[in-house]
Amino acid sequence: MGAFIFFLSSGLFLGWSLGANDGANIFGTAVGTRMLRFRTAAIIASIFIVLGAVLAGSGATDTLNELGNINTLPGAFMAELAAAITIYLMVRSRILTSTSQAIVGAIIGWNIYSAKPTDLSLVSTIASTWIICPILSGIFAIIIYYLTKMFLKLHCVSLLKQDTYTRIGLIIAGAFGAYALGANNIANVMGVFVGANMLHSLPLPYGFSLSPEQVLFMLGAIAVAIGIFTYSHKTMDIVGRNIMQMSPIAAWIIVISQSLVLFLFASPNLHSFLIAHNLPTIPLVPVSSSQAVIGAVMSIGLIKGRSSINWHLIRKIITGWIATPIISALICYISLFVLANVFNLQVYN
């Protein structure tokens, strides 16, 4: 079990960094605009991330496991570490990246090293979600923007009441966003460990229990929550004050759009509902919350006529889409080679 916890550390570290960065996407605007206190935001985000991860984290995880079922602990450890190193390198090179892209790259690296086949149609489905994610978030933002504007026009909500509604809205949207982030992004943090999970199920009062997979997700989500508490305050300040100098209502629109996108790409219930009604399904894939935020911010900027399409930013995102998985796969491949040949560890079965 000691070895399991050691190998899990890379995933927990990735979880911590996810909390530090993506926590800011959910509550950054609310905290930055002083609509919510950091403590309140961090508590709500932590609770709902854990709930999302435990209750609905399996959807996106299954997709990642279909891509490559890493079946040894050292292999999973290295895949997570490769993803973490890639993110570090990308952030240093100022290329917009996401944990999802890095982890997909790492899994492909493991597939190549272990000579396992990679489902190319699944890769293309996953890659397409990276493109769809910011676009969809932008579309949601536009729709919600006009609906909100229409509602405010029709109902003549006074400024002070609007302030209260916005605060409540930001809390609800943030909680929903945290739930969706937990459900969608826990796959990045703990997904690769599912195949080699050594944890036992956890009995709960009133006859409930958590499966070993859910216990694993809960550990990852706690790491995300620690990341939010310990390091997201600074990022929230940056997001809230520097990047998005917009009204609290616009902030709410951005958070809710991002949350909806994350939820769509994470909800197994919605997925089965669409299948049951013969509707086109949305792949359950971990997507980038930062890119969803960028999509929403840009579309609001566009409809308000305050900005044109920021091609520089789009170039950075596209570079990230291509460079992140490739670099992550390379790092993972080389590291697995080192781990297997220098440390004599079994990186695949």
Place this chain on the structure above:
Amino acid sequence: MFKIKISLFPKTKSLENKIDSFHDKVIDSAILFRKAIEVFLTPNSKDEYRSVNKQIKQIEHDADGLRREIENQLYAQNLLPNLQADVLELIESIDKINNQINDVAYKIYVEQPEIPNNLHSLVKNLCKQVAECCENMGIASRAFFKDLSIVRDYTHKVYLMEQESDLTRNEIKKSIFSSNLPLANKIQLDLLITEIDQIADIAEDCADKLLIFAIKRDI
């Protein structure tokens, strides 16, 4: 039977009431100012003018109190965090209208200027335009808090009345300096007319600010 009513807006309701009362004050002050001039230009009405002047002073005093309470509540309860500075600036600018009305009314009470009969209607007209300008400013500012869509309509009226008051002021000044009044009287009246017209100028400045704040308030 007990009825439990849970209000979502306990803090905002009290602040909303104060903001409403504050705007009532500026409108009251403008209406009283118009009345004050009518009274002043009526022969043998010194006592009545004193009473109106007192009422204007009281309104100005009450508005100051409300302004402080609004400012304190906004900051203490962290309401409208993104608009705090704008709201404070707006409230303070509106308060300047009350101050100027009070100053002019008191100036008239203290100086008791002699206004020639041929200028009475023009002066009354100027005060009417200035008062309307302030009333519209009060309504526009209240709309900023309640119904953003009508802010522009009322600020437009403010601009219109301010232009009208400028024209009337020029006409009065021309009449003053072409009259046979002693120079001291001419200068006294000129200063008085300038100060009356300044009330409309302050309202116009408020309208300028308000329009910017309204753009910022839009989502």
